[in-house]
Amino acid sequence: MADTSVTHSHDSHGHSDESQLWEGGVEPFKASYGKLMMWYFLVSDAFTFAGFLIAYGALRFSMPTWPEADFVFASFPFVKAHWPLIFVTFMTFVLIFSSVTMVRAVQEGHRENQKGVVFWMFLTILGGATFLGSQAYEWTTLIKGENMTVSQNPFGRHVADGIYLNADGTEAKNADGSTKTFVKNDSYLIHFHDDKPSGLVYHSDGNRGEHDGLKIRYTTGIDAGKVSEAAFGPKAFGALFFFITGFHGFHVFSGVLFLAIIMINAGSGLYAQRRNGYEMVEKIGLYWHFVDLVWVFVFLVFYLL
Amino acid sequence: MAAHLSYEDQKKSVFKGLMLLGAITLVEVFIALLAKGHLIHGVEFKHGIGHGLYMLLMVGFSVYKAYFIIFQFMHMAHEMKGLALSVLLPTMLLIWAIIAFFHEGTVWGRRREQIKGFNETPAQSSPTGKPSGYVIPGTVLYQRG
Numbered sequence: 001m002a003d004t005s006v007t008h009s010h011d012s013h014g015h016s017d018e019s020q021l022w023e024g025g026v027e028p029f030k031a032s033y034g035k036l037m038m039w040y041f042l043v044s045d046a047f048t049f050a051g052f053l054i055a056y057g058a059l060r061f062s063m064p065t066w067p068e069a070d071f072v073f074a075s076f077p078f079v080k081a082h083w084p085l086i087f088v089t090f091m092t093f094v095l096i097f098s099s100v101t102m103v104r105a106v107q108e109g110h111r112e113n114q115k116g117v118v119f120w121m122f123l124t125i126l127g128g129a130t131f132l133g134s135q136a137y138e139w140t141t142l143i144k145g146e147n148m149t150v151s152q153n154p155f156g157r158h159v160a161d162g163i164y165l166n167a168d169g170t171e172a173k174n175a176d177g178s179t180k181t182f183v184k185n186d187s188y189l190i191h192f193h194d195d196k197p198s199g200l201v202y203h204s205d206g207n208r209g210e211h212d213g214l215k216i217r218y219t220t221g222i223d224a225g226k227v228s229e230a231a232f233g234p235k236a237f238g239a240l241f242f243f244i245t246g247f248h249g250f251h252v253f254s255g256v257l258f259l260a261i262i263m264i265n266a267g268s269g270l271y272a273q274r275r276n277g278y279e280m281v282e283k284i285g286l287y288w289h290f291v292d293l294v295w296v297f298v299f300l301v302f303y304l305l
Numbered sequence: 306m307a308a309h310l311s312y313e314d315q316k317k318s319v320f321k322g323l324m325l326l327g328a329i330t331l332v333e334v335f336i337a338l339l340a341k342g343h344l345i346h347g348v349e350f351k352h353g354i355g356h357g358l359y360m361l362l363m364v365g366f367s368v369y370k371a372y373f374i375i376f377q378f379m380h381m382a383h384e385m386k387g388l389a390l391s392v393l394l395p396t397m398l399l400i401w402a403i404i405a406f407f408h409e410g411t412v413w414g415r416r417r418e419q420i421k422g423f424n425e426t427p428a429q430s431s432p433t434g435k436p437s438g439y440v441i442p443g444t445v446l447y448q449r450g
Contacts, residue, residue, distance in 0.1 A: 029388035040394050050399050051348065058401070058410030070341045084343055089334045093327065100323045103378050107315050185351070251335050289378045293371055300367040305360060 038256025042290045052244045059236040067233050069156035069303045071187035075141045088303050091134045099292040106285045110276025121263040128256040135249050148238050154190045155222050156233030160221030164211045251291050265268045
């Protein structure tokens with residue numbers, strides 16, 4: 001290296017002289033050790049998330065049907081009607097807002113404005129906590145309301161057109177006397193109730209009719225004419241949903257913890273003493289933006305496609 | 306955001322970022338609801354070219370959002386080129402991972418259908434007539450209909 005004469009000069013110009021040195025060498029990429037290592041940690045984390053999301057894709061491609069997002073994710077707090085995707089849109093906005101407040105915290109850090117850093121970090125933490133609460137609501141609805149677990153997925157889609165049958169094999173009728181039918185790709189949801197062991201099948205042809213029983217007869221496709229039972233949807237869906245959104249939620253949770261620690265440190269004046277433009281805030285900022293970045297793809301894969 | 310911007314400009318650019326990401330998300334959800342037939346009765350893009358276009362649009366919007374977050378919010382635009390490359394180039398490997406594993410998934414599905422077909426076809430235990438050629442004793446010959 002050309003600059004070998006620089007060893008341990010604490011009195012040179014600039015406010016980040018100490019962090020520019022990695023044990024006497026010149027810092028690579030003009031980035032401090034902590035910042036560069038945060039970037040490389042995020043690269044490794046990106047690969048972990050990519051592995052999960054690619055597994056989702058591979059399993060989805062291997063199945064003849066897959067639950068439809070706008071049918072599965074349609075609940076909204078205090079609303080009885082189905083509002084497809086609206087709640088996750090709200091969650092996305094919460095994360096975008098908390099990302100923006102984080103950018104503001106980093107900016108105030110560069111200006112060495114202690115109060116500004118604490119204020120904007122506090123708003124960021126509020127955003128993170130709101131997101132976690134929203135996710136808790138989403139999980140609760142799916143687990144308690146729809147009986148979805150890591151090993152059971154009540155959401156499915158019909159692989160062909162067909163007719164719902166009564167327990168005795170006769171065709172089920174709607175209230176107006178017409179036959180209860182479904183068409184290929186119609187979404188359904190199976191609920192088992194203690195008082196109705198036959199189960200309830202909902203189908204989403206606009207009116208979300210109910211059918212007491214699981215028996216169906218396909219009228220098209222390779223199984224046309226066969227009487228069979230409506231089955232649970234692809235099992236992998238539940239496991240993938242809880243593992244991937246859970247892993248992301250765990251990132252948000254640890255992010256909130258670290259944000260809180262760093263906010264307290266900033267408030268105590270620890271980083272002001274270092275006079276390095278609140279670099280710690282910048283590093284946790286990188287992590288926080290990454291959590292938002294991952295959500296962009298979780299949102300794409302689970303809710304949009 | 307950049308070090309060379311004035312404080313007021315920095316604040317403005319943050320506001321712009323918020324508006325941009327929010328607008329893209331709203332457009333995405335609007336198109337998703339439209340494509341899945343929730344907005345206009347009878348209008349949907351669930352199959353064929355419409356579906357392909359929909360996927361392309363959604364992936365495109367998401368990649369742009371990712372680009373914006375990395376380069377503006379995470380300041381990658383103001384880091385040295387070497388740092389940016391050492392972070393971004395390895396992730397390009399994922400392009401191959403996506404192609405390979407999605408193909409793999411499709412093959413799993415095809416195999417599963419094939420095996421289901423085999424299981425449903427009743428095996429015929431002994432073919433009529435003498436088998437032609439040498440058959441190892443004890444071998445059971447199956448004929449698939």
